[in-house]
Amino acid sequence: MDDMNDMRLVERAVDDKELKIAADGVDVFYGDTHAIKAVDVNILDKTVTAFIGPSGCGKSTFLRCLNRMNDTIDVCRVTGNILLDGEDIYHPKVDPVQLRAKVGMVFQKPNPFPKSIYDNVSYGPRIHGLARNKSELDEIVEKSLRRAALWDEVKDRLTAPGTGLSGGQQQRLCIARAVATSPEVLLMDEPCSALDPIATAQVEELIDELRERFSVVIVTHSMQQAARVSQKTAFFHLGELVEFGDTSQIFTNPKDPRTESYITGRIG
Amino acid sequence: MPLIWIILAVLALGAAGYVLGRKRAVSSAGGDIRILHSLPNYYGMNVFLTAVVPALLVLVVWLLVQPAVIQRQVTQLIPDNDIMESGELSLIMSDVRRVADGLDRALEQGALSREEARMIRSEFTNIRETLASIGVALGDDVNADVLAAAQRYRTLQTTGNTLMTAAVLILAALGLGYAYSRTHKDFRARNTVERAVLSILILASTIAILTTVGIVLSMVLETRDFFHLYPAREFFFGTEWIPSFEGGSHLGLLPLLWGTLYITFIALLVAVPVGLFSAIYLAEYAGRRMRGIAKPMIEVLAGIPTIVYGLFALITVGPMLRDYFAEPLGFGTSSSSVMTAGIVMGIMLIPFVSSLSDDIINAVPQSLRDGSYGLGATQSETVKQVILPAALPGIVGAILLAASRAIGETMIVVMGAGAAATLSLNPFEAMTTVTVKIVGQLTGDTDFSSPEALVAFALGLTLFAITLGLNILALFIVRKYREQYE
Numbered sequence: 001m002d003d004m005n006d007m008r009l010v011e012r013a014v015d016d017k018e019l020k021i022a023a024d025g026v027d028v029f030y031g032d033t034h035a036i037k038a039v040d041v042n043i044l045d046k047t048v049t050a051f052i053g054p055s056g057c058g059k060s061t062f063l064r065c066l067n068r069m070n071d072t073i074d075v076c077r078v079t080g081n082i083l084l085d086g087e088d089i090y091h092p093k094v095d096p097v098q099l100r101a102k103v104g105m106v107f108q109k110p111n112p113f114p115k116s117i118y119d120n121v122s123y124g125p126r127i128h129g130l131a132r133n134k135s136e137l138d139e140i141v142e143k144s145l146r147r148a149a150l151w152d153e154v155k156d157r158l159t160a161p162g163t164g165l166s167g168g169q170q171q172r173l174c175i176a177r178a179v180a181t182s183p184e185v186l187l188m189d190e191p192c193s194a195l196d197p198i199a200t201a202q203v204e205e206l207i208d209e210l211r212e213r214f215s216v217v218i219v220t221h222s223m224q225q226a227a228r229v230s231q232k233t234a235f236f237h238l239g240e241l242v243e244f245g246d247t248s249q250i251f252t253n254p255k256d257p258r259t260e261s262y263i264t265g266r267i268g
Numbered sequence: 269m270p271l272i273w274i275i276l277a278v279l280a281l282g283a284a285g286y287v288l289g290r291k292r293a294v295s296s297a298g299g300d301i302r303i304l305h306s307l308p309n310y311y312g313m314n315v316f317l318t319a320v321v322p323a324l325l326v327l328v329v330w331l332l333v334q335p336a337v338i339q340r341q342v343t344q345l346i347p348d349n350d351i352m353e354s355g356e357l358s359l360i361m362s363d364v365r366r367v368a369d370g371l372d373r374a375l376e377q378g379a380l381s382r383e384e385a386r387m388i389r390s391e392f393t394n395i396r397e398t399l400a401s402i403g404v405a406l407g408d409d410v411n412a413d414v415l416a417a418a419q420r421y422r423t424l425q426t427t428g429n430t431l432m433t434a435a436v437l438i439l440a441a442l443g444l445g446y447a448y449s450r451t452h453k454d455f456r457a458r459n460t461v462e463r464a465v466l467s468i469l470i471l472a473s474t475i476a477i478l479t480t481v482g483i484v485l486s487m488v489l490e491t492r493d494f495f496h497l498y499p500a501r502e503f504f505f506g507t508e509w510i511p512s513f514e515g516g517s518h519l520g521l522l523p524l525l526w527g528t529l530y531i532t533f534i535a536l537l538v539a540v541p542v543g544l545f546s547a548i549y550l551a552e553y554a555g556r557r558m559r560g561i562a563k564p565m566i567e568v569l570a571g572i573p574t575i576v577y578g579l580f581a582l583i584t585v586g587p588m589l590r591d592y593f594a595e596p597l598g599f600g601t602s603s604s605s606v607m608t609a610g611i612v613m614g615i616m617l618i619p620f621v622s623s624l625s626d627d628i629i630n631a632v633p634q635s636l637r638d639g640s641y642g643l644g645a646t647q648s649e650t651v652k653q654v655i656l657p658a659a660l661p662g663i664v665g666a667i668l669l670a671a672s673r674a675i676g677e678t679m680i681v682v683m684g685a686g687a688a689a690t691l692s693l694n695p696f697e698a699m700t701t702v703t704v705k706i707v708g709q710l711t712g713d714t715d716f717s718s719p720e721a722l723v724a725f726a727l728g729l730t731l732f733a734i735t736l737g738l739n740i741l742a743l744f745i746v747r748k749y750r751e752q753y754e
Contacts, residue, residue: 067642069638069641069642072637072638072641074555074556097645097646099644100642100643100644101643101644102644104643105638105642105643106642107635107638107639107642111633111635111636111639112639113636113639113640113653113654113657113658114636114658115657123640123643123653124643124644124645127643127644127649127653128644174639177639177643178642178643181643181644
């Protein structure tokens with residue numbers, strides 16, 4: 001009985017959050033391939049939203065629409081509306097470079113730059129002029145590394161190359177790097193798929209903490225992970241958004257038979 | 269037996285061995301090739317290799333050693349006063365060989381019978397005329413000693429060849445028999461053939477290395493001769509280059525080295541920015557169609573012969589620089605200048621730098637670009653702060669390769685910068701480089717015992733040392749920074 005009450009409290013807390021990103025009728029084409037079909041998703045502030053679905057279902061493609069990373073691919077075409085704080089991010093007036101500073105991204109494989117740990121984290125703040133002097137920059141680097149739960153491990157070797165860290169540390173460095181530009185939304189494309197279980201647990205814990213400040217969207221193949229870290233879940237199948245709702249509802253009481261089949265392992 | 273027949277016989281034995289070995293292997297498995305350790309072809313190949321390789325190796329060694337042995341034996345027959353007369357033992361020995369070959373040829377054409385050829389005497393027959401009638405010209409009348417030596421040479425040659433033929437064929441047959449007797453379904457023929465392949469690969473790389481060593485050694489020996497005739501100190505630190513075949517030359521390296529480095533520097537000043545920027549454009553910005561057109565166009569530059577670049581320097585760039593820059597600015601009136609050669613050489617090097625850098629920039633993982641764009645960096649920020657640092661070791665390597673190419677360039681310098689060895693800072697003055705002077709010292713009638721000719725080898729060795737140093741530096745840089753990204 002107590003459990004049920006807790007659950008309701010969490011749900012109510014989620015419902016109170018304000019809308020961050022509203023996607024409305026989004027279609028994506030790769031050349032002639034229709035990769036995403038009329039997807040509507042509302043992403044709330046200070047919430048973790050998980051995108052799940054079998055490989056090739058378009059969840060990563062959709063994620064990359066949210067910060068216009070698909071612009072770098074020539075043949076990719078996006079139609080429909082995606083509003084960030086009520087503003088259309090595909091409006092000609094919007095500079096995708098500015099947008100990506102607000103919507104940070106962490107990739108599937110850790111991709112630290114071949115630079116020192118310090119330079120990796122200070123890369124974004126330097127580009128965007130977020131620090132007025134060296135001590136402010138130092139502060140941002142320390143704060144970001146602390147948020148990524150990496151500070152204690154690297155504080156004595158900030159000048160060492162970021163590529164010399166272990167896989168899990170590298171991924172947390174990439175998270176620190178993304179956090180350092182103080183984005184409003186953090187997109188994570190299967191951030192744990194290249195990590196071992198211990199590093200995965202650390203990153204998941206981190207995602208839960210990041211929720212206090214950011215809106216987090218995570219693509220994952222692991223349903224357990226989606227269940228552990230997210231409050232909202234979207235299930236994609238063959239380019240369509242099949243079902244979107246509270247994580248607890250999706251996993252315990254899916255409305256669509258396809259969702260149920262996927263969660264119970266019959267399609268995938 | 270002529271050489272080609274020996275080789276063919278050995279190969280025929282090998283081919284027979286291949287068929288036999290294959291058959292024996294299959295029959296030892298009772299016709300079921302799945303029982304065999306290796307595929308049937310490997311057994312055949314094993315027999316073939318065991319028959320052919322040792323036999324041919326012996327053949328090669330024999331062919332190398334036999335002339336030296338015969339030479340030694342025949343030389344003993346020639347009295348010392350003959351050597352004194354003609355001045356050189358090698359001259360007499362070449363006479364001996366010509367007489368011996370001439371007699372053989374006379375025998376073949378029927379001008380002499382076997383008996384006559386064996387018994388021929390310089391006292392009774394004019395051998396020079398006899399041989400001249402069948403088309404072998406001798407420079408001198410043949411004396412008894414030379415004839416005796418020639419006859420000895422013939423007998424040794426014949427015995428040697430017979431022995432060689434026998435040894436090679438017997439060895440091939442033995443190899444065949446041995447490998448055939450070992451052929452059995454459990455024999456690991458595949459591994460043996462694998463080792464043979466390995467040794468072929470090792471042999472190939474050894475040849476490449478030995479050639480380099482050989483080139484260096486020959487240069488070193490000639491250079492040593494040069495330094496016996498001309499003091500090394502004056503060569504390395506001399507500031508004047510005035511060769512004169514009558515003696516009293518000044519052969520200072522410095523003006524040539526200065527010209528080389530100055531021209532190379534200007535060439536790199538042109539080639540590095542242009543090449544690197546075009547590589548960045550092609551790799552990062554250009555669309556697929558633009559890239560498809562521009563990249564081959566740039567690489568066409570690499571296909572232009574350097575003599576054509578030289579013409580371009582001589583006819584277009586040189587006069588233009590003189591008329592629009594050197595004369596109005598008061599830098600001189602020469603149309604051949606360091607600037608001319610440097611600029612044209614720089615144009616020649618553009619495709620080197622751009623093509624190599626383009627490959628290196630493309631090799632930077634896409635994930636690094638994504639990471640940078642994902643943080644809100646623009647394209648040029650990404651290039652400047654992520655891609656170039658990651659690609660730097662490779663780019664430095666490309667630049668150093670271009671530099672070694674520039675240092676070794678000759679034609680453009682001759683036609684663009686002239687042949688005057690001067691030490692000057694003025695880039696509009698005619699200068700010359702090490703390579704041009706090497707050509708200059710060795711063309712025409714040269715006496716290879718004079719320091720004026722031998723200096724070419726010292727110059728060549730110096731050049732080799734410089735480019736080798738640059739290449740090692742390039743390798744070192746590339747290796748040291750290579751692991752920056754996976």
